[in-house]
Amino acid sequence: MRVYNFSAGPAVLPLEVLEKAQRELVCFEDAGMSVMEMSHRSKAYMKIIEEAEAKLRSLMNIPDHYKVLFLQGGASLQFAMVPMNLMVGSKKADFIDSGVWSSKAIKEAKKFGKVNVIASSKSDTYSHIPTYKKSQFDKDADYVYICENNTIYGTKFKTLPETGDVPLVADLSSCIMSEVIDVTKYGVIFAGAQKNLGPAGVTVVIIREDLVGKADEIIPTMLNYQTHVDNDSMFNTPPTYAIYMLKLVFEWVEAQGGVAAIEARNKEKAALLYDFLDQSELFKGTAAIEDRSLMNVPFVTGDEVLDAAFVKSATACGLVNLKGHRSVGGMRASIYNAMPIEGVKALVDFMKAFEIEHKE
Numbered sequence: 001m002r003v004y005n006f007s008a009g010p011a012v013l014p015l016e017v018l019e020k021a022q023r024e025l026v027c028f029e030d031a032g033m034s035v036m037e038m039s040h041r042s043k044a045y046m047k048i049i050e051e052a053e054a055k056l057r058s059l060m061n062i063p064d065h066y067k068v069l070f071l072q073g074g075a076s077l078q079f080a081m082v083p084m085n086l087m088v089g090s091k092k093a094d095f096i097d098s099g100v101w102s103s104k105a106i107k108e109a110k111k112f113g114k115v116n117v118i119a120s121s122k123s124d125t126y127s128h129i130p131t132y133k134k135s136q137f138d139k140d141a142d143y144v145y146i147c148e149n150n151t152i153y154g155t156k157f158k159t160l161p162e163t164g165d166v167p168l169v170a171d172l173s174s175c176i177m178s179e180v181i182d183v184t185k186y187g188v189i190f191a192g193a194q195k196n197l198g199p200a201g202v203t204v205v206i207i208r209e210d211l212v213g214k215a216d217e218i219i220p221t222m223l224n225y226q227t228h229v230d231n232d233s234m235f236n237t238p239p240t241y242a243i244y245m246l247k248l249v250f251e252w253v254e255a256q257g258g259v260a261a262i263e264a265r266n267k268e269k270a271a272l273l274y275d276f277l278d279q280s281e282l283f284k285g286t287a288a289i290e291d292r293s294l295m296n297v298p299f300v301t302g303d304e305v306l307d308a309a310f311v312k313s314a315t316a317c318g319l320v321n322l323k324g325h326r327s328v329g330g331m332r333a334s335i336y337n338a339m340p341i342e343g344v345k346a347l348v349d350f351m352k353a354f355e356i357e358h359k360e
């Protein structure tokens with residue numbers, strides 16, 4: 001029996017996608033072999049990667065002057081690749097520290113230049129997006145960096161910082177393709193695939209072409225964006241099967257009606273959970289209301305023993321991976337694109353029953 005998987009990542013995939021992959025696992029179309037067994041340079045595989053890119057471009061409305069790369073090393077490698085490739089002018093960058101993932105990016109960037117942390121919400125356990133003023137940004141900086149959706153704390157930038165001519169770099173690992181966005185507002189977008197796009201092992205990078213080719217010669221070949229742009233993500237063997245899975249997920253998003261339809265469904269799912277939390281006498285959401293994420297919903301009862309009992313009995317009922325991140329505690333429901341609305345309804349019904357049972 002499949003459970004409702006609320007994991008923060010790797011996360012739930014659409015059932016239709018898994019079933020299609022299962023049908024094609026041993027023999028892909030007329031290739032007589034699995035996608036896993038194909039040469040990445042074969043005609044059949046080239047078609048898969050080209051379709052994956054074309055579908056991503058069409059779904060996210062990515063203009064031609066942006067390059068799309070399928071890389072490895074996870075979002076974490078981008079924490080270093082971004083400064084290696086972009087901190088090359090004034091060697092300064094502005095960061096907004098909205099959680100553990102942005103602080104890890106700050107740590108890496110410091111190895112390559114001067115990091116200016118414009119604002120941080122660390123002292124409030126990152127329960128809100130830090131406040132900042134446009135005037136704080138350095139016009140001379142090589143880029144401004146944000147983590148747009150904070151997976152651990154369930155917060156999201158609802159408006160992007162206005163950075164003028166300074167490119168905005170954003171980690172969209174936990175919100176890519178969850179809402180319609182304007183790609184032209186960004187210089188670089190990157191995302192590990194394992195939440196909204198597919199299995200772990202591939203990282204999507206969307207980069208404005210004028211930001212490619214600036215890195216110093218000393219940068220290792222594999223860590224230079226130019227290498228991957230020049231070779232259409234085929235400088236070395238790409239994560240072939242993970243990219244194939246991305247293509248299937250993109251086909252699924254198309255079949256749902258595209259990103260706008262996914263966004264409407266995500267808003268409906270998140271509203272179900274937040275509306276319940278806001279009237280509950282037992283459960284309480286931990287993120288600031290105005291910054292709430294559509295993807296990750298952390299909540300607590302205020303009693304650690306009760307939280308643990310909740311997670312245990314939810315698991316027994318097929319609602320799994322609800323334990324919160326250790327830095328926030330309590331619970332976290334990650335409700336990515338592939339989480340069906342029925343899963344969220346089942347969770348809310350379970351929470352209602354648990355609340356009645358545990359009312360003093």
Ligand code: PLP
Nearest residue numbers: 074075076101151171173174192
């Ligand atoms: N950025 C965000 C927002 C994340 O949620 C995560 C992982 O959960 C990462 C970066 C790290 O991703 P990876 O494991 O692909 O390096």
